[in-house]
Amino acid sequence: MPTRILPAVGDADAARSLTTLLSRLPDAEPVQPVTDSTQLVDTLAHLAAESVDELPEVVVVHERIGPVPALELIREVALRFPAVGVILVTSDAGPGLFSAAMDSGARGLVALPLGYEELASRVQAVAQWSTGVRRHLGHGGDASGGAGGRVVTVSGAKGGVGATLAAVQLALAAQASGHAAALVDMDLQSGDVASFLDVQFRRSVADLAAITDISPRVLADAVFRHDTGVALLLAPGEGERGEEVTDRAARHIVGALRSRYDVVVLDCGAQLGAASAAAVETADTALLLTTPDVVAVRAAKRTVRMWERLRIRKAQETTVVVNRLTRSAEIQPSLVQRITGTALAATAIPAAYKELQGAVDSGRIHDLDNRSTVKQALWSLAGELGLVKTPEGEPARGSGGRLRGDRGAVSFRRRGRTGG
The missing domain is CATH 3.40.50.300 (P-loop containing nucleotide triphosphate hydrolases)
Known part of the structure; x- marks a missing residue:
C-alpha cells in the first residue's frame, strides 16, 4: 500500500523541491502540499472526521511553515492526531533542535539541503511506525482521541x-x-x-x-x-x-x-x-x-x-x-x-x-x-x-x-x- 505523505511548506520553491523528491521515493504518494499551519490542522481534522485510515501516514513539516512555528505545529499535530508520523525538515540538524523536535512529538528530522537517501530512510521508518500505531488503534478508531481529551x-x-x-x-x-x-x-x-x-x-x-x-x-x-x-x-x-x-x-x-x-x-x-x-x-x-x-x-x-x-x-x-x-x-x-x-x-x-x-x-x-x-x-x-x-x-x-x-x-x- 502506498505511503501517503502530506508536505507542509510555506515557501513555494521549497514546496516544489520537496514534492519532487518525495515523488521519487518508492511506494510514496505525495498529496497536494499545504502552505500554512492552519491549513494543515484543518486538513487533518477533516480527514480524521472520516476515519483514522483517511489520514496520511507521514506529514513533512518544513522549518519555514507559518504562522505557527514549526515545533509548536508539530506538538499540536502529535497531540491531536497520534496516528500521524511527523518529520521536520530543517537547516539546523544539531542535537539541540533534534532533542526539541523529539520532545514536541516529531518522529524524525531531515537536514537541508535534502538528500534522497536520508529522506527515503526517514520516511520509510516513520511510515512503518504510523502503520503500527493504526494497527494498535484498530480500523475506524478515533484519530484525535488517542493522545488526549x-x-x-x-x-x-x-x-x-x-x-x-x-x-x-x-x-x-x-x-x-x-x-x-x-x-x-x-x-x-x-x-x-x-x-x-x-x-x-x-x-x-x-x-x-x-x-x-x-x-x-x-x-x-x-x-x-x-x-x-x-x-x-x-x-x-x-x-x-x-x-x-x-x-x-x-x-x-x-x-x-x-x-x-x-x-x-x-x-x-x-x-x-x-x-x-x-x-x-x-x-x-x-x-x-x-x-x-x-x-x-x-x-x-x-x-x-x-x-x-x-x-x-x-x-x-x-x-x-x-x-x-x-x-x-x-x-x-x-x-x-x-x-x-x-x-x-x-x-x-x-x-x-x-x-x-x-x-x-x-x-x-x-x-x-x-x-x-x-x-x-x-x-x-x-x-x-x-x-x-x-x-x-x-x-x-x-x-x-x-x-x-x-x-x-x-x-x-x-x-x-x-x-x-
Whole structure:
C-alpha cells in the first residue's frame, strides 16, 4: 500500500523541491502540499472526521511553515492526531533542535539541503511506525482521541451574554457524568469563573505562561480542585498579568490539559486576545454564545467574520448557541444561523434569570437546582456536544438536543436538518 505523505511548506520553491523528491521515493504518494499551519490542522481534522485510515501516514513539516512555528505545529499535530508520523525538515540538524523536535512529538528530522537517501530512510521508518500505531488503534478508531481529551471553547458575542455560566455548567455536566473535566478561565483580564464558584486561589493560568515543559506535577500545582471534582485553572487576579499569556503559551497550556483531562472547557470571554485566539483555533469545538437581540446577533456576525479574516476559525466550524431565548422572540435560532453562516446548536437556553439570581449572587452556581430549566438546557447541550457519557460509557445525545428526562431544554430545528 502506498505511503501517503502530506508536505507542509510555506515557501513555494521549497514546496516544489520537496514534492519532487518525495515523488521519487518508492511506494510514496505525495498529496497536494499545504502552505500554512492552519491549513494543515484543518486538513487533518477533516480527514480524521472520516476515519483514522483517511489520514496520511507521514506529514513533512518544513522549518519555514507559518504562522505557527514549526515545533509548536508539530506538538499540536502529535497531540491531536497520534496516528500521524511527523518529520521536520530543517537547516539546523544539531542535537539541540533534534532533542526539541523529539520532545514536541516529531518522529524524525531531515537536514537541508535534502538528500534522497536520508529522506527515503526517514520516511520509510516513520511510515512503518504510523502503520503500527493504526494497527494498535484498530480500523475506524478515533484519530484525535488517542493522545488526549476533548477541548471546547466558549466565547461570547459580546459581554454579558452568558458565556461564563455556559462554560461552568458544561464542565460540571462532563465531570458529573464520569469524565475528568478541567475548566479554564481564558478571559484573562476580566474572568469571573472564580466568582461564579466562590473560590480563593493563589495560582493562575499566568503562572504557566513562562514554562515550556508543563509536566503533570507542574500542572497539578497550578490547578485548583473544586468540591465538584472539576479542575480549575483560573484567570490571574491582576488583570495586567494576562499579557504574559501569549498565543504560544496558550497552546502549551491547552496541550498539557488535553493530555491529562477527558474534557477541557475554556471560557474565552468576549474580547479577542492572542491567548483566546490560539485556544479557539486549536479547539475541537468552538461555541459562540449570543442572545436573540439585534445588538448581540450583529456582534456574533462580526466575531465570526473576524475569526475568518484572521484565519482563526471558519464560520462553518463555529457553533452558535442562543441564550435567553423565548418563544415570542422575533429573532429565532434559525435566523441567527442564517445571519452568521455558522452551525447551530439544536439546544437553545431559555430566558429564566430568576432561577439563576440566588446562585449567581452567592457565588455557588454549582449548587443550581436540578429543576432549573437553564441548567437542564445547558446539561442537554453538553450531551449534544458529546461531553456527557452514559453509564455504558457512550456519549449521551438527547433527541432533538434534549437529554431524556430534561423537561426544561428548549430545542428548535429547521425541518429536515439537525443543528450543531
